[in-house]
Amino acid sequence: MGLREFIKEYFLSFWDYETPKVMVVKNRTLGFIYRSVQFLVITYFIWYVFISQKAYQESENRPESSVYTLMKGTAVHGDDILDTVEYAQPSEGGDVISTILRREVTYDQRHGTCAEYFKVANANCTTDSDCIQGEVNFDGHGRRTGKCIQYYNHTFKTCEIQTWCPIEEYAVVREPPLVEAINFTVFIRNSIHFPRFKVLRGNIKDASNKRDMHRYLTKCRYDEEKEPYCPNFRLGYIADQARENFSELCRTGGVIGVFINWNCNLDLDPSNCKPTYSFRRLDLRKDQASSGYYYRFAKYYSKDGVESRTLIKAYGIRLDVIVHGHAGKFSPIPTIISTVTAMTSVGICTIICDWIMLTFIDKNEVYSERKFDEIIKEPTVSMPTELSYISSFGSNHSDLSDGVPL
Numbered sequence: 001m002g003l004r005e006f007i008k009e010y011f012l013s014f015w016d017y018e019t020p021k022v023m024v025v026k027n028r029t030l031g032f033i034y035r036s037v038q039f040l041v042i043t044y045f046i047w048y049v050f051i052s053q054k055a056y057q058e059s060e061n062r063p064e065s066s067v068y069t070l071m072k073g074t075a076v077h078g079d080d081i082l083d084t085v086e087y088a089q090p091s092e093g094g095d096v097i098s099t100i101l102r103r104e105v106t107y108d109q110r111h112g113t114c115a116e117y118f119k120v121a122n123a124n125c126t127t128d129s130d131c132i133q134g135e136v137n138f139d140g141h142g143r144r145t146g147k148c149i150q151y152y153n154h155t156f157k158t159c160e161i162q163t164w165c166p167i168e169e170y171a172v173v174r175e176p177p178l179v180e181a182i183n184f185t186v187f188i189r190n191s192i193h194f195p196r197f198k199v200l201r202g203n204i205k206d207a208s209n210k211r212d213m214h215r216y217l218t219k220c221r222y223d224e225e226k227e228p229y230c231p232n233f234r235l236g237y238i239a240d241q242a243r244e245n246f247s248e249l250c251r252t253g254g255v256i257g258v259f260i261n262w263n264c265n266l267d268l269d270p271s272n273c274k275p276t277y278s279f280r281r282l283d284l285r286k287d288q289a290s291s292g293y294y295y296r297f298a299k300y301y302s303k304d305g306v307e308s309r310t311l312i313k314a315y316g317i318r319l320d321v322i323v324h325g326h327a328g329k330f331s332p333i334p335t336i337i338s339t340v341t342a343m344t345s346v347g348i349c350t351i352i353c354d355w356i357m358l359t360f361i362d363k364n365e366v367y368s369e370r371k372f373d374e375i376i377k378e379p380t381v382s383m384p385t386e387l388s389y390i391s392s393f394g395s396n397h398s399d400l401s402d403g404v405p406l
Helices: 003-013 028-052 179-183 210-219 235-241 246-252 332-345 348-359 364-371 385-391
Strands: 022-026 057-060 064-072 075-077 080-082 096-115 143-150 157-165 185-194 199-202 232-234 254-265 275-281 294-303 306-330 397-401
Touching: 022 028, 022 364, 028 332, 028 348, 057 332, 064 096, 064 306, 075 179, 096 143, 096 179, 096 246, 096 294, 179 235, 179 246, 185 235, 185 254, 185 306, 199 254, 232 235, 235 246, 235 254, 235 275, 235 306, 246 306, 348 364
Parallel strands: 022 397, 254 306
Antiparallel strands: 057 306, 064 185, 075 080, 096 157, 096 306, 143 157, 185 199, 185 232, 254 275, 294 306
16 A cells, blocks of 8 residues: 555545444453452542542642741750840741750950961961962951961961951850750741631630630640640750750751641531641751751950950751641532543443453454444445344444354
8 A cells, every 4th residue: 555545544534433332241250350440440539539639629728827936945054044035046036946055155356367277278378478468268267468377376377367366266165055955945826827718727725815825825835635736845845756866956956847737628617627747857967068057146345445246156956837738628610520530530441341352352353343343324325234233222232142142
């Protein structure tokens, strides 16, 4: 067959009409497979689509959320009494709050000239010519003066710089960790609004008056079973739930995510819409360069008429509060769409059984001959006997048994 004839035949066959043909196959094995696959498909859709995924509901996944956090607690650190102003940054805030667990302090820094840290690139020198005046190394601490001086009380020399002196690496004082912080609490207030359904919920237990509410919030501590509506979380509890060692967090710091999940079935009373909490370490512990959590800040003052500062490098826990919400409610449109989809998917049973019938059963040639018919209507000839036989059933109906075709 040439290319022209092939294209012509393909073009003409494109306009053929195909219609299903009903054929009853009296084969118990094939019938058992057919009904079993039907049962499995229907069961899957009922369980997964309607029960698990609740496909009969209209849903909303982008709620409006508000978060307020507050750190609470008092600790004795040497001769100092620390409150939230000392160890919480900020002491109250939004969806991010941190607490200081360990400090490295550099006291009495002043503007002046001193030796650069010896581990900074090209900081070591032997003569003044090794130090370029005015050069600034952005990995270092200041601007070079062009002099090569002794590195504090050591025998080697580094380039002199203009900066806050003495530099942190030389004069830092490492304080012991604030172990009492394990009993600090963080207050997390979260409200969530599903505008499509006009539902507003909060994570704090309702009370009849402000006095009862204040008394409850002062004493309660969150517990998944006993106090699911208490918004006060111990730092020790958060670390345990995130599977972290609190002593290690005191040494390196860390970022922990507090995940608040609202999964609300609004076919029930809105009071059943309750939050669930989960906790997970967010910074990469395996990557030493980016693991842990710390930040620097300074306290400025005037000493003998000269501006001075105390530089503090603070290690601690940063809590990132992340809110997820999903709400669903019955709606006829998704119910109809899901039902039609489920009914349509039952058609896969016929496809599977047809494949088995035409491939594996012994009499597949007999089934194939009955399964596919090609009917050509001749305009000058009356209806063929075979076509009259088929039409007499109204729906192109034929019957096959395990033996001779009927």
